[in-house]
Amino acid sequence: MTASPNLMSNILTILIFLPLAGAFVLFFLPKENGRAIKHFTLLVTLVEFVLSVPVLLNFDGATAAMQFTQKVPWIPQFGIGYNVGVDGISLWLLMLTTFIMPIAILSTYAAVEKHVKEFMIFMLLLEVGMVGVFLAIDLFLFYIFWELVLIPMYFLIGVWGGERRIYAAVKFFIYTFVGSVLMLVAILALYFYNYKVTGVYTTELSALYNLNIPVKMQFWMFLAFGLAFAFKVPMFPFHTWLPDAHVEAPTAGSVILAAVLLKMGTYGFLRLAMPLFPVATFDLMPFVTGLAVIGIIYGALVAMVQKDIKKLVAYSSVSHLGFVMLGLFALNLQGIEGGILQMINHGISTGALFLGVGIIYERSHTRQISDFGGIAKIVPLFTLTFMLVTFSSIGLPGLNGFVGEFLIMLGAFKTSPIAVVFAASGVIFAAVYMLWMCQRVLFGKLTNAHKLHLTDMNFREIAYMAPLVLFIFWIGVYPDPFLRKMDATVNAYVQQIHAKHQSALAASPAGETLLARYFDVRK
Amino acid sequence: MIAIPFDSSQVMQGIASIAPEAILVCTAITVLMADLFLAEDGKWLLCWLSLAGVLAALGEVYLLGSSRIVGFSGMITSDGFGMFFSTVVLSACALVLLMATGWSERAGTQKGEFYSLILMSTTGMLIMAKGTDLMTIFLGLETLSIPIYVLVGFQRSRMTAIEGALKYFLLGAFGAAFMLYGMALIYAATGTTKIPVLVYMSVGGGMAGSSLFLAGMGLLLVGFAFKVSLFPFHMWTPDAYEGAPTLVTAFMSAAVKAAAFAALVRVAMLLFPGVSPAIGPVLWVLAVLTMTVGNISALGQNNVKRILAYSSIAHAGYIMVGLVAGDLLGSQAALFYLLVYAFMNIGAFGVLMLISQKEDDGYDIHNLRGIGFKYPVLGALLTLFLVSLAGIPPTGGFIGKFYLFSAAVKNGYIWLAILGVLNSAASIYYYLRIVVYMYFMTPEGEVVTPHTPPFGYALALCACAAVVLVLGMIPGAVLTMAEQSVLSLLM
Structure with missing residues (x-):
């Protein structure tokens, strides 16, 4: 594919600001014609997706360097720049975002009736923040986009959500905000430390990666960054906002929340917390891995007893994101690639699950498992799709979930075999709660048929489910192209983080305990 | 003692240094006179006349520029620092007058004395911001305060107005007395009230051993604390603001707030370093308590004005955090923050004023139900101002907080920064609560119909929004301005 060089050199900036331009135009459109507004937003997100494809096609998988970079001084007084770029880690997350957006918009055609214009403005603003987070390679810029995501999501939950939407929206906002403000202090501390060492004020990530931060400082900064990301992922025990937010959010909001927003947390670990603070990362690895495993099992067990399908899917996210964290903190090639792939997989399958729940909720206005039963007879196509997505979510071989989970466990087994033993039980639990739910909802004796008003998926719904199903198969059968694009970056990443860890500890006495290293507690 | 030479060029220089103030005073008197001769339906002219005076003063401030003009043998100095605060104060004044055009009829403030009091008070603020002698600062403080006491109680038929004015007056008088007493003690200890001389004497801890001087500085701080409403001297604020x-x-x-902080920053930058071991922890505690008490008290309020x-x-x-940091960066951050704060706060009050039908009950948070979707522009504006107050990007409020907390972190006050950001996280709750009412709550009965803003009013709101956004996205120019004005302070 050939694209004009001028377009390609600005492509990331265009990707970030196109939705903003779309939102701006929407603001001035008359609000009466909801249909036209939906079409317009769909068009914007589709154009955004089409524009992101050349990034994928022209992405050079053989280099670990940032590509399509752009660097413009922004607040020169502080050394803050508008620096964007994409590498093997962020590439697929960018693609996931631009891919899932039109699908989410398409899902709102029947669901969102009130305040359509405002809804679409917030969706587009959300996309600005999400794309920006994945493309920013300047710490300050990252933080701006990171926070930018909060407000649109807050509105999406608070205005278009369910019964307890206000509670859920405020909880979502305050939880994630508390996490991120501490990160802000750590960012400042890092910024001034860098100045002290190098004499240059900068927030450019490439410069900060080269710092050898004292181990004690690493510890506290890792905690501050980690807390922000752990809230977002969410890791056990910081996950309590998630079920509320998911259950109350409108379908499109849930889809975006699950598919992309949660990935911002795992991406944050991968992009910032781990490479900036390698010693703390290695030292806290057992701790994070432990929380990840607890999350996997706890999420699965709680999901098992849910009565509300959406809440069940929400808790399954806690479990699945535990897998991602497990993979990332294996700190080896398989683990990290598996983790990244699983982020994509989770985005696709859980996104599809929420869409599925949305489809039957729009018709029946209930999400209680007990209200359904045997609906396979009246909605066969829906049943087929939903089962397929379920299989993908529980990691059936041949579908995408399997590849990711397998790689994660392969990677994690090298570093913490015991964790993998426990995590593997999570896979079994996942099969239990998902299949049990499907059995009660889809199969068995048809009850309540007259009350549910169910009809099978219409053309629009098939249209947005089909691409997701396509990728479920594609990644499941032939994940190679997906993995090859990230190989170079992840390889270099793993090497660098190990090397930095080694060199930082060169001066430390062998067998130094963590208490001695971080708190000067010696016997 | 420094001899005071009589020299006509010195006098001219003195007049130049207070030219903006002179313009304001002349305008105030003109407005008061014009009020006598104007017919009732011509009173709208008064507002525009005042506005013209303020803009002329602002123009004069820029004509004088940031070059250093010392007037009246060092009583007052027109420099970059004064220019920055003159800009903040005069812009705030201009915005408020712009809002008053076409609004005063409704609020019952269409009177010559109203504008004249505002102008007089603004004059005091400029003097306070530019004063380089403790006596000038006190003079400025009183000139700004007395008209404000009157203005608070301007709608004298409202109980809350009288209560607020009386409280403000009594506590303000106390505060002024504390400050004056502090100045007296400082004079007793040093024999001068000139700030440059005091700096010379106190530099390197030269006066740190004098308990008289320390007590004087402490009382001076109390006086300032009253004016900028620091805990525990903040009690008057909610009542005065509401009334x-x-x-x-x-x-x-x-x-x-800007004017009082201007003088405080000057004193803090120049005099506090000499007594920093004694006063540093006090400022730290004041900063933390003030923001915590402010935020916690706001959580349970139902009146938006409160x-x-x-x-x-x-x-x-938050602004005190910059002073605790105590270095150039901290002061710059405080300056920047005061500028942003002026625009976002005036903007927020401006929108609320349109929505509320009347004073007192009109500001009940329940009146905001359903406003957001029915009046999208007003809703979006108020949301923008609140988001900025909460310190969320991409607004000026965020850059301001970032700046303040970075000063704290740079100087090793990590805990202060952590407490600061946690406070700002807590404040999210009550700012968002307003948004919840505007957008998330379904209105019970009719949605309040806001007034349609007159042209000037709309212009002022747009200006506030534009400044808040520009400072959030391209703050470079103003950061440089803040930097240079603090540097001019140290010359």
């Missing part, structure tokens, strides 16, 4: 006509509340919260009053206390606490 004052909202236009005046907006003016007070932005301009009075919410913003407590929020203004919390913001004084």
Whole structure:
């Protein structure tokens, strides 16, 4: 594919600001014609997706360097720049975002009736923040986009959500905000430390990666960054906002929340917390891995007893994101690639699950498992799709979930075999709660048929489910192209983080305990 | 003692140094006179006349520029620092007057004395910001305060107005007395009230051993604390803010705070380093308590004006963080923050004024139900101002907080920064609560119909929004301005 060089050199900036331009135009459109507004937003997100494809096609998988970079001084007084770029880690997350957006918009055609214009403005603003987070390679810029995501999501939950939407929206906002403000202090501390060492004020990530931060400082900064990301992922025990937010959010909001927003947390670990603070990362690895495993099992067990399908899917996210964290903190090639792939997989399958729940909720206005039963007879196509997505979510071989989970466990087994033993039980639990739910909802004796008003998926719904199903198969059968694009970056990443860890500890006495290293507690 | 030479060029220089103030005073008197001769339906001219005076003064400030003009043998100095604060105060004044055009009829403030008081008070603020002698600062403080006491109680038929004015007056008088007594003690210890001389004497801890001097500095700080409403001297704030006509509340919260902080920053930058071991921890504690008390008290309020009053206390606490940091960066951050704060707060009050039908009950948070979707522009504006007050990007409020907390971190006050950001996280709750009412709550019965803003009013709101956004996205120019004005302070 050939694209004009001028377009390609600005492509990331265009990707970030196109939705903003779309939102701006929407603001001035008359609000009466909801249909036209939906079409317009769909068009914007589709154009955004089409524009992101050349990034994928022209992405050079053989280099670990940032590509399509752009660097413009922004607040020169502080050394803050508008620096964007994409590498093997962020590439697929960018693609996931631009891919899932039109699908989410398409899902709102029947669901969102009130305040359509405002809804679409917030969706587009959300996309600005999400794309920006994945493309920013300047710490300050990252933080701006990171926070930018909060407000649109807050509105999406608070205005278009369910019964307890206000509670859920405020909880979502305050939880994630508390996490991120501490990160802000750590960012400042890092910024001034860098100045002290190098004499240059900068927030450019490439410069900060080269710092050898004292181990004690690493510890506290890792905690501050980690807390922000752990809230977002969410890791056990910081996950309590998630079920509320998911259950109350409108379908499109849930889809975006699950598919992309949660990935911002795992991406944050991968992009910032781990490479900036390698010693703390290695030292806290057992701790994070432990929380990840607890999350996997706890999420699965709680999901098992849910009565509300959406809440069940929400808790399954806690479990699945535990897998991602497990993979990332294996700190080896398989683990990290598996983790990244699983982020994509989770985005696709859980996104599809929420869409599925949305489809039957729009018709029946209930999400209680007990209200359904045997609906396979009246909605066969829906049943087929939903089962397929379920299989993908529980990691059936041949579908995408399997590849990711397998790689994660392969990677994690090298570093913490015991964790993998426990995590593997999570896979079994996942099969239990998902299949049990499907059995009660889809199969068995048809009850309540007259009350549910169910009809099978219409053309629009098939249209947005089909691409997701396509990728479920594609990644499941032939994940190679997906993995090859990230190989170079992840390889270099793993090497660098190990090397930095080694060199930082060169001066430390062998067998130094963590208490001695971080708190000067010696016997 | 420094001899005072009589020299006509010195006099001319003195007059030049207070040219903007002179313009304001002349305008104030003109307005008062014009009020006598104008017919009732011509009173609208008064507002425009005052506005013209303020803009002329602003123009004069820029004509004088940031070059250093010492007037009246060092009593007052026109320099970059004064220019920055003159800009903040005069912009705040201009915004409020712009809002008053076409609004005063409704608020019952269409009177010559109203404008004249605002102008007089603004004059005091400029003097306070530019004063390089403790006596000048006190003179400025009184000149700004007395008109404000009157303005708070301007709508004298309202109980809350009288209560607020009386409280403000009594506590303000106390504060002024404390400050004056502090100045007297400083004079007793050093024999001078000139700040440059005091700096010379106290530099390197030269006066740190003098308990008289320390006590004087402490009382001076108390005086300032009253004016900028630091804990525990903040008690008057909610009542005065609630009682004052909202236009005046907006003016007070932005301009009075800026002027008082201007003098405080000057004193803090120049005199506190000499007594820093004694005064540093006090400032630290004041900053933390002020923001915490402000934020916690705001959580339970149902009157939006009171919410913003407590929020203004919390913001004084944030600004104190810059003073605790005590270096150039901290002061620059405080300056920048005061500028942003003026625009976002006036903007927020401006929108609320349109929505509320009347004073007092009109500001009940329940009146905001359903406003957001029915009046999208007003809703979006108020949301923008609140988001900025909460310190969320991409607004000026965020850059301001980032700047303040970075000064704290740079100087090793990590805990102060952590407490600061946690406070700002807590403040999210009450700012968002307003948004919840505007957008998330379904209205019970009719949605309140806001007034349609007259042209000037709409212009002022747009200006506030534009400044808040520009400072959030391209703050470079103003950062440089803040930097240079603090540097000019040290010359």
